[in-house]
Amino acid sequence: MTSFTRQCIRQLALAAVFTVLAGTADAQQVVKIGLLATLEGPFAAGGQDGMRGAELAVKQRNGMVAGKKIEIIKASSDAKPDVAVNATRKLVEQDKVDIMVGPLSGSEGIAVKNYSKSQPGTTFINGSSGAQATTLTDPSPNFFRFNTEGAQWMVGLGDYALKTKGYKKMALIAEDYAFPYSQVQGFMTEYCKAGGRVTHKAWVPLGGKDYSSVIAKLPGDVDALLVVLGGSDAVNFLTQYEQAGGSKPMVGGSITVDQTVLNFKGKRRESLLGTPSAGPIADSYDAPEWKKFVADYKANFKDGFPSPSLFAYVYYINMKAALDGLEAVNGDLSGGQAKYREALKNLKLQTPTGVVTLDENRQAIGTTFVTEVAAGPDGVYYNKVVKVVPNVNQRLGMSKADFDKVGLGSRDVPNCP
């Protein structure tokens, strides 16, 4: 036998071993749930925390639902859609999971949703991906999303900025991709309708380092800046804006005013006080359900963050929905999971931030928090809850016809100069 054939046989044998390893579980007593998050790439830390959130939901039920054992099979992607689909395909077609939870980021979500159409036998539940298009454009009958998305997260903030803060004219600086588009749409829809104006829009590349040209072009006659930048981008912008002598107050996006920004050590640190932002969670929310969730998280994950991140929370509620739905049908996944999907559709999901229901596209209707930076008694800055907006839907309170007329958020939509 030649070396070529020998190698081929070795490959096939290897593959066979993998198949056997992957496919040994009693289908009757075990429900297999695939769990996909980004354990590599730019969102690795977030992905890991997402996994913690999902694990927490399983732990709270001691790994059993309706007498069946829950088996979690994890996979990883690196926030790229093709990698996410490959990982999902492996979980669904190779590991034969019954339910799939994931992925983490926006374009991954769209790709997995498209893939879900080719796998009608499996129920897909979102991880934490938040692209509007996932459920608004060409929705898939077996893809469910129990978290609200980027546009919904900003509802309430436009009104707050205009009416409470009195910012009548604003300039916008945001990263140039889908998630900030959604965030800006969520903000501007409300803000423009109430009579506010956004006179200048600056779209900057993700991960940009130099904002000097952007800062130089910011108009001087605005009342405040809407800053929708994430993580290090926000800190970089803030530092350079301060160095350039900028003094306008800020309004932040959902991932702008996080711990890295709150720990900002610049001279203008005080100017952060009172910066409003909005999002699906708020660290300082004092409802007992939220406090219990945070306590559970801390008790279970000693290596976790001081407080559960957005990713942990969103993975938690999506996994919780998967398990609650399973309980509602007593673990019955027969008939192409028809009963289970019906149960998911009608689920009134109890989450740490209130009840979540689904709309006709299987997208969550949930709660948004408007927060404001405040100083705690020990001088530590935190986001104080100033407004709770319940039942935010994906069309931002508009009718289907009205919303379709506007379309999805983009660089130029919506517009009110």
Added chain:
Amino acid sequence: MSASEWRKAMNAGAGRTAWPRTAAAAPAPSRAARWRGRGAASADVRDETRWLRWIGGRVRARHVLVLLAVLAYPLLAPPFFTFQIGGQALALGLIALSLTFLAGYGGMVSLAQMTVAGIAGYMYAIFATSGTDISLGWPWWLAVFLALAIATVCGILIGWFSVRTEGIYTIMITLAIGVAFFYLVQQNYSVFNGFQGFQSVKTPRVLGVELRDPVPFYYLALFWALAGYFAVKYLLRAPFGVALQGIRDNPRRMAALGFNVTAHRVAAYAVAGLIAAVGGILMVWYNGLVSPGSVGTSWLINILIIAVLGGMRHPIGPFIGAIVFVLLQNFAVDLVDRERFNLLIGAIFLIIVLFSPDGLLGWWAGGAVRLRAVSARGRLGRRVETGEA
């Protein structure tokens, strides 16, 4: 002595040195030998039988076995293995083959081969139908043709830029081009749809067959992989390929002999560009999408890893590398702690590269040489015993 025997002998003589420099000289005498043989035989042998003999002289049991194995594979394997392992490995292998051709036989390590593949993928997505308004919705065959043409031209341009450099500078300039293209597609919204790229790119239906279904896609990828493999094998024995290997080994001497070094190198880039472009179209059909991530730095490097892993001494190398790569990507996560499976992938790559500078092919060659040495010694020993020697 046939060409392959000659080459084997030369390689065995070279032992396990990293680069078979002597291989370039191999085809020349073998061609001469064949011509002599033909001259003697052609008088009484008809054309067809000569063809048959020619094929018979080349095809070994291993070739037939491998061909049967890859043809029968989808009948035995579940759809997941057919599509995600088999189909993906063949498509990736084809892209890596273009790098093997350039690097192994042209001495030019280009990191931009995934970029060329990505250009083909993007062009297909733009001209054909996808979930984005930018796509023009032209017929798929026209989109394929345009994508291949544009990507090949881009491959030639990249080559034309980088042939003026040598060694590490070629790597740097092609890496720069690759990264520039990545940022272009990520930030250009009017043509490349920026960060999102093109989702739900439609795969054509041909004669009622959905090309993205596992089995049709596998055979499609297999067809093009075989086509690419045999094209490269043929080219390497053609005067062009021989000259290219000569240029790899000593460009100044080849220039002195009257060969146009730059033209040969650019032509090599053109061939590699076309091969990579075909692979790129297969990848966009396989994924059903193309986004900046598909042409990011990690993929530029992955193609190099696949080529090096398999070995650059033979056009089969990249396909073997791709199989190992895809298997690791899919199943490493099952073998170790899920948070750390990349460690395993890295460790295996490291071991292969450390212990066999020629990749997996190097292991085979080394093993084969040792085996032959052992059996030869055994035969010699017997002969001595029986007094034959």
